[in-house]
Amino acid sequence: MLKNYLRTALRNFAHNKAFSVINILGLAIGITSALVIFMIVWYEFGFDNFQKDGDRIHRVVIHAKFNGSEGYSVGLPAPLAMAMKNEVTGIEATVPVMYFQGDTKVPVQLVNTAGAETTIKKQSGVIFTNDDYFGLLGYKWLQGNVRVMDEAFTVVLTRSRALQYFGNIPLQNVVGKSITYNGDVTVTIGGVVEDLNQQTIFNASDFISYSTIAKTRFQDNFMMNVWNDWMSYSMLYVKLEKGNTVAKTELALQGLMKKYNKDANRDAANTMAFKLQPLSDIHFNRKYQAVEQRTGHKPTMYGLLAIGSFL
Template sequence: MIKNNLKIAWRNLTRNFSTSFINIVGLAMGIATCLLISLYVTDEFSFDRYNEHADRIVRVVFRGTVKGGTINEAHVMPPVASTMKSELPEVEETARLRIGGSPLFVVNNKVFHEEKMAFVDASFFKIFTLPFIKGNLSTAISSPNSAVISESTALKYFGTNDVVGRDLIIKDSPNILKITGVIKDVPQNSHFHFDVFTSLDALEDSRSDSWMTSEYYTYALLSKNASREKLEKNLATLFDKHVATQFMAGFGMSYQEYKKTGNKIGLYLQPLTDIHLYSNFNYDSALRGIYVTLIFLVLLHSLCY
């Protein structure tokens, strides 16, 4: 029976070869396109979900309206992280990140141009799931000149990942970074991509108590069952309290007078898993996805079935 059916199918194919060829190729291309769309959409929605506590991690952002204009920034003030941890019980841990520029490292008389360096708090590795291959997570960024590097960077610079204790010499600088840890490469579906992490303690500005400057990407790990809406209200109260004490010196008027003129500024929380697709912030270090494009692709994919 099967043999006869195969013979009949083959005769039909050879009798109408051009039509059959077009139909088969068209079907194959349609299936391949749908599979590619499915893989791409799945990947876009997977960003930052590799983190063990992804559903409890938020980024603190700065928003407001000033004289009809808008403030929409992805980074905030230096003391926000420590203040949130000490004054908001819903916050388990906080950490800051600041982009570190593009230093030239000298290793074994070879010069490497590093484009993916960041300054971070030691608690950064307690919030994000970045597994250590070498070194101790709890002490890796314990001093101003310590550094944690990715496995691919260790192999590129030294030819091995067994590099804890080795030096990274910064060209034309007296500073030398001591490698204290090696981590697996940051996953591709992460909103940040860095290969060298060094301590924020090396930056004097990181210890500033100013609520008038920013430049620090700030993350918080919330306690289980914490209400983000309630926390944002408490965060607004915290912000008003601390900004008010410095506002007069910075702007020549009280914070209350400033708000009475219709201006409004404050800190808000953005879920970690929203950063890639739903961000529209200035000074954002994240590579943004395009949500509207994904919706179009999802609709197109549905037509395949």
């Protein structure tokens, strides 16, 4: 019977070649389009799903109200990170992330393997952070270890960034080399980590030790001791200990607000509060705009799913 079906199909194809070709092409285009759509949707919904204990990772944000209008900010007062680390209990990791001011893409100067000085005019993914960053995200260390981040004027690179800067040389030969960022911050490479290689909002590749800030002009530029002002370049991530709750932590954060910024909530019409934004909410929440982070759009994804299902 199958042979008869095949013979009939071939006979119909021979008699209606143009019509058959159009049908086959239409079917192929429809299937291909549906597959592409489903891959796009799968990619967008896959952001940071791989993170271990992702349900305990949050970004600290500000929710403000001014004369009836609401505002949302990922930028925080720079001293909050240290205060939270020292004064708030139930926190497993406190991870400040700070970018260079202005254009976050900074010039990078280094000496390559041939001994020549190389300048990369605009490099993205350069941040100041601490040792907790690598534990928060589960990086694999290829050279060095997390303790190098305790030292000022130290930088850790991802494997791909080390390859970009120095070519295909043994990674142990990368450690110890110097890099100058923005023309005035010279640091020594203390380690190399494997790239995350999955969909993530954490896209930095150069990690300058947080303690470097206190020994450079960035101590003043980042307003490290100022509570009543902040910049979009200063962000903070935390990982809660097991058993701790968002409500308890937010209450403690409001205690810090009241302690260090007494003017913040004197007017009932103009208030601000520190909130914890779940990691799972970050990629699709467009209320909070962060530097060097792209947000997705859920309604668009659902629309694409509907189109793909129809195809």
